[in-house]
Amino acid sequence: MPAPDRNTTRYAHRHQRAVAAAAAVFADKGFHGASTRDIAEKLGIQQGSLYYYFKSKEAALEEVCLTALRDYVSHIESIASQPGKLEVKLQAAIAAHLATYEHNNEAMKVHNEQRLYLPKDRRKHLNALGSRYRQQLEGIFCEGVSTGQLRKDLDCHFTALSLIGLCNYWGIQLLRNAPLKTEDVTENCVDILLHGCLARHTGMPDTDTQTDTQVN
Template identity: 30%
Template sequence: MFRSSGGEPMAAPATTARALPDRLLEVATRLFAKQGFERTSVAQIVETAGVTKGALYHYFDSKDDLLHEIYARVLRMQRHRLEEIATGAGGPAERLHAAASDVVVTSIANLDDTTIFQRSMHQLNPEKQREFRAQRRAYHERFREIVREGQEAGLFRADAPTDLTVHFFFGSVHHLGTWYRPDGPLSAADVGNQFADLLLAGLRPA
């Protein structure tokens, strides 16, 4: 997604191959945020984007596909970044802190996308819901592996269940959209660092 320095969505450059699908996703995100997924029609999306229904259906099979892709592209980006962090330099504590901070910062940078999807995911067809859950489980499992690595090295509490740790942390991340405001006193980096600090503090051995 292309965004201005102020965080506002921007259209992808017309020279890129992804220009039209990105434009459709930006418009769909805006309309879903303003009036809800159910109350937004395909006709409204194509009219606002200035394209035909045929152009939309060339890239997306349905409105469900638009909703799924709005968050799927964010999740793909986050999984790629997590993999780079997990296989990068530093010990488990350093990499877990970096991974925890990164998912907060990237979630805030794409807050409309993540909030819309969390609010409307139940309206996807069952197959799309299963696909999304499998993708998110894979992301959480990679995060969990860093926690396990730290436990095995004696750096984290051995009595902290990794599943509970991951659910606790990501439950907080998924609620960012209910309270975070870009014009508030904390930047995305501030929140990311504090979330990561709290996670590491909870895992620190007695």
């Protein structure tokens, strides 16, 4: 077993499937609650065979988290770098965040909930990616403030983190609550974040376009 680093298409493909299986099992049972046997079973192989793809269970967790973050970060970076009206950018950022949950749901959930069970040094790479995401998002807000589209007194750092918290919350809900539509959630998040809840006294008539999102 001399490190299967042959970059054959075949291996890459199978390895990817193994990561996906690990993501699904970790998402369902948690890192410690899941056994390597569970993952192997989902892949249709024997427990011992799993070690052909992962050096250890911990390495599997790390890989799952990384796959989740890579998409996530590359999306926000392309959104942040393109010029455009702030409202549109923000909407795109939220939509992308939630879409990542829609397409890569298990891995994202695992990253959020299980990442801290990795030892510190294994988390370094993850932290770096996470920081990049935060910075990009914060940058969008800062830009909005400097162009006068957002309130001058806005705490961009706090707001960016809050948005991440909000999106993660709804991302998980999307996963557990099939009837929820990603577009509706996106729209609602944008709305609250931009306009807040208070009644506006601007003289403009209320546009009564409520999209009810009954969950349970």
